Amino acid sequence: MSAPEKPLRKITSFDVARRAGVSRGTVSRTFTPNASVSPETREKVVKAAKELGYRVNFLARGLINQRSDFVGVVAASINDPYRAMQIEQIAKSLVRHNFRPILLPDSQGENADHAIEQLLHYNVSGVLVISYAPPTALCAEFAAAGVPIVLINKADSIPTVDRVVSNTDAAGRLAAVTLIEGGARQLVVIGAAAISFTARRLQQSFIACCHALETEVRTFPVKFNDYANGFAAAATLNGVDGAFCVNDYMACGLIDGLRQRGLVVPFDIRVIGHDDVPQASWASYDLTTLKRHFDLQAEQAIDLLLSRMNDLEMAERVELTPVSLVRRSTA
Amino acid sequence: MSAPEKPLRKITSFDVARRAGVSRGTVSRTFTPNASVSPETREKVVKAAKELGYRVNFLARGLINQRSDFVGVVAASINDPYRAMQIEQIAKSLVRHNFRPILLPDSQGENADHAIEQLLHYNVSGVLVISYAPPTALCAEFAAAGVPIVLINKADSIPTVDRVVSNTDAAGRLAAVTLIEGGARQLVVIGAAAISFTARRLQQSFIACCHALETEVRTFPVKFNDYANGFAAAATLNGVDGAFCVNDYMACGLIDGLRQRGLVVPFDIRVIGHDDVPQASWASYDLTTLKRHFDLQAEQAIDLLLSRMNDLEMAERVELTPVSLVRRSTA
DNA sequence: CTGTTAGCGCGTTCAC
DNA sequence: GTGAACGCGCTAACAG
Numbered sequence: 001m002s003a004p005e006k007p008l009r010k011i012t013s014f015d016v017a018r019r020a021g022v023s024r025g026t027v028s029r030t031f032t033p034n035a036s037v038s039p040e041t042r043e044k045v046v047k048a049a050k051e052l053g054y055r056v057n058f059l060a061r062g063l064i065n066q067r068s069d070f071v072g073v074v075a076a077s078i079n080d081p082y083r084a085m086q087i088e089q090i091a092k093s094l095v096r097h098n099f100r101p102i103l104l105p106d107s108q109g110e111n112a113d114h115a116i117e118q119l120l121h122y123n124v125s126g127v128l129v130i131s132y133a134p135p136t137a138l139c140a141e142f143a144a145a146g147v148p149i150v151l152i153n154k155a156d157s158i159p160t161v162d163r164v165v166s167n168t169d170a171a172g173r174l175a176a177v178t179l180i181e182g183g184a185r186q187l188v189v190i191g192a193a194a195i196s197f198t199a200r201r202l203q204q205s206f207i208a209c210c211h212a213l214e215t216e217v218r219t220f221p222v223k224f225n226d227y228a229n230g231f232a233a234a235a236t237l238n239g240v241d242g243a244f245c246v247n248d249y250m251a252c253g254l255i256d257g258l259r260q261r262g263l264v265v266p267f268d269i270r271v272i273g274h275d276d277v278p279q280a281s282w283a284s285y286d287l288t289t290l291k292r293h294f295d296l297q298a299e300q301a302i303d304l305l306l307s308r309m310n311d312l313e314m315a316e317r318v319e320l321t322p323v324s325l326v327r328r329s330t331a
Numbered sequence: 332m333s334a335p336e337k338p339l340r341k342i343t344s345f346d347v348a349r350r351a352g353v354s355r356g357t358v359s360r361t362f363t364p365n366a367s368v369s370p371e372t373r374e375k376v377v378k379a380a381k382e383l384g385y386r387v388n389f390l391a392r393g394l395i396n397q398r399s400d401f402v403g404v405v406a407a408s409i410n411d412p413y414r415a416m417q418i419e420q421i422a423k424s425l426v427r428h429n430f431r432p433i434l435l436p437d438s439q440g441e442n443a444d445h446a447i448e449q450l451l452h453y454n455v456s457g458v459l460v461i462s463y464a465p466p467t468a469l470c471a472e473f474a475a476a477g478v479p480i481v482l483i484n485k486a487d488s489i490p491t492v493d494r495v496v497s498n499t500d501a502a503g504r505l506a507a508v509t510l511i512e513g514g515a516r517q518l519v520v521i522g523a524a525a526i527s528f529t530a531r532r533l534q535q536s537f538i539a540c541c542h543a544l545e546t547e548v549r550t551f552p553v554k555f556n557d558y559a560n561g562f563a564a565a566a567t568l569n570g571v572d573g574a575f576c577v578n579d580y581m582a583c584g585l586i587d588g589l590r591q592r593g594l595v596v597p598f599d600i601r602v603i604g605h606d607d608v609p610q611a612s613w614a615s616y617d618l619t620t621l622k623r624h625f626d627l628q629a630e631q632a633i634d635l636l637l638s639r640m641n642d643l644e645m646a647e648r649v650e651l652t653p654v655s656l657v658r659r660s661t662a
Numbered sequence: 663c664t665g666t667t668a669g670c671g672c673g674t675t676c677a678c
Numbered sequence: 679g680t681g682a683a684c685g686c687g688c689t690a691a692c693a694g
Contacts, residue, residue, distance in 0.1 A: 088410055
């Protein structure tokens with residue numbers, strides 16, 4: 001009634017400038033990293049801003065800079081414990097670096113492509129792909145737009161697309177050595193090599209190491225690397241005394257399946273997993289496993305992102321994330 | 332060398348307009364929901380846009396509309412299976428509604444407040460808070476900015492802040508009835524009522540129902556609702572034949588702990604959980620539990636968001652998410 | 663239904 | 679170090 005002006009008008013840098021008795025440019029510089037403002041004026045501006053409740057509009061900033069501080073995070077089946085761990089670490093690292101993770105939870109396939117493409121509408125600073133291998137055409141599109149993509153634990157090499165991969169060579173070797181040292185002589189590796197890059201690589205290095213140590217080994221292919229397939233595998237597994245599961249989730253299933261058959265882990269058969277998810281340390285499993293350092297991997301991914309932002313033409317890089325053995329009671 | 336003009340200039344609506352032989356306004360209308368363009372011109376514009384590889388800049392759009400299509404999602408300990416399920420469903424629902432979830436993974440406390448406040452810099456459409464109760468001052472700030480907040484499974488009622496909560500009354504009652512029908516006479520409810528709203532409410536309704544059915548019941552307070560505390564609880568639990576754990580994670584720990592003591596579930600003691608996380612269906616546990624419908628809850632949350640966007644002054648609403656009993660072998 | 667005009671809020675040249 | 683101008687890419691309101 002009394003006020004003709006709108007009560008909820010947005011506070012802009014102009015308002016702050018007026019109140020602080022300076023120009024808009026000065027206000028802008030005060031809130032821009034790499035500024036150059038005299039301490040006194042800066043203080044005046046900050047004070048005025050606080051009194052008015054001013055906040056920089058990052059949308060406008062992104063418009064100017066041709067780059068926002070968003071980073072796309074593409075991930076499917078967050079449900080899986082290790083996937084959840086990955087995402088949490090990645091999100092935390094991004095926020096720590098003052099990026100904002102925009103989460104794209106996608107079922108595989110066409111939808112994912114579409115969702116990823118959407119990111120170009122927001123001038124994102126980059127994309128982290130966890131659970132899906134985008135087609136090269138799409139990668140090229142991002143490269144053309146100057147938006148770096150980092151693939152996490154993915155297979156194929158794509159020009160100007162950096163990757164960070166878990167050290168599967170070391171993991172496979174450690175698994176084999178640990179089982180053999182524990183007394184196993186007839187080994188098996190269980191995993192869906194067909195659908196998972198990590199599984200495939202783990203299997204390869206595990207087998208290679210077994211051969212080098214002159215130990216018998218065979219593969220047990222499954223459809224998915226999950227609890228159910230591990231459980232089912234136990235039913236038809238014979239003549240082995242040491243099993244390497246390419247993830248803990250599946251190892252838990254295997255152990256439960258073996259128990260149902262009356263077999264005792266690790267006496268009848270030793271089991272080793274991969275990931276070190278929380279369940280691995282549960283009393284019911286107490287699973288010996290290869291720990292993946294997701295916190296470290298997240299930092300590596302962001303480092304790659306940052307360095308490529310500085311040099312778009314850089315040759316593609318592959319960063320290796322270390323794994324470490326966690327000795328528990330199953331091997 | 333040959334081209335003086337920059338090769339990578341961004342395609343703008345102006346370029347599309349020129350190529351299609353129309354004005355910028357027309358191009359804009361073509362890509363704006365609730366447009367009004369003649370089919371023919373629309374086709375021309377779309378064609379030109381496709382040829383040029385044009386994409387609307389959503390940052391600029393957000394600048395105009397005073398509102399972006401981002402929605403903040405605040406969540407701690409994504410690690411927990413049920414938290415992960417929640418987040419996945421929420422993110423999927425948001426994307427389905429054409430929002431972009433920006434994920435704030437935060438440790439409790441001051442940091443969280445700061446992180447949430449950051450959202451105001453992006454003109455977000457709303458905020459979904461899963462794992463943290465923001466102070467009223469902060470809520471007021473968002474209300475003043477016209478940004479709706481929806482709290483998920485949180486306690487305190489705050490003016491103009493909507494909430495969606497799991498139907499804990501039904502869950503507690505179902506738990507009690509199921510245990511008693513199964514033959515239990517000495518009940519216990521295990522949970523960290525002090526730190527979790529859901530746990531507190533479940534405990535209350537469980538006890539109330541026991542009283543109504545004239546069955547003995549007591550509480551077993553723990554520090555956190557996790558596996559370790561469930562496991563530890565088993566060691567000092569005596570004289571009970573039915574236990575309700577406020578989440579499955581803890582129920583798994585309890586079962587493992589009981590087994591270690593040589594007790595047999597469900598004969599010596601019946602156990603019922605809450606959430607229905609994937610582990611609950613594992614053979615090793617086969618846990619009877621109350622299923623939370625996260626998919627539904629996510630939709631409810633977004634509905635609240637949308638309706639409040641239409642009417643900021645609306646009285647606060649509380650939406651109830653149903654739970655359902657999943658009968659397995661532990662009760 | 664279409665073209666035109668006027669901002670949205672800010673960063674970054676320039677002169678001074 | 680500071681202020682004035684211009685432009686980032688787009689949508690909304692109006693005139694035709």
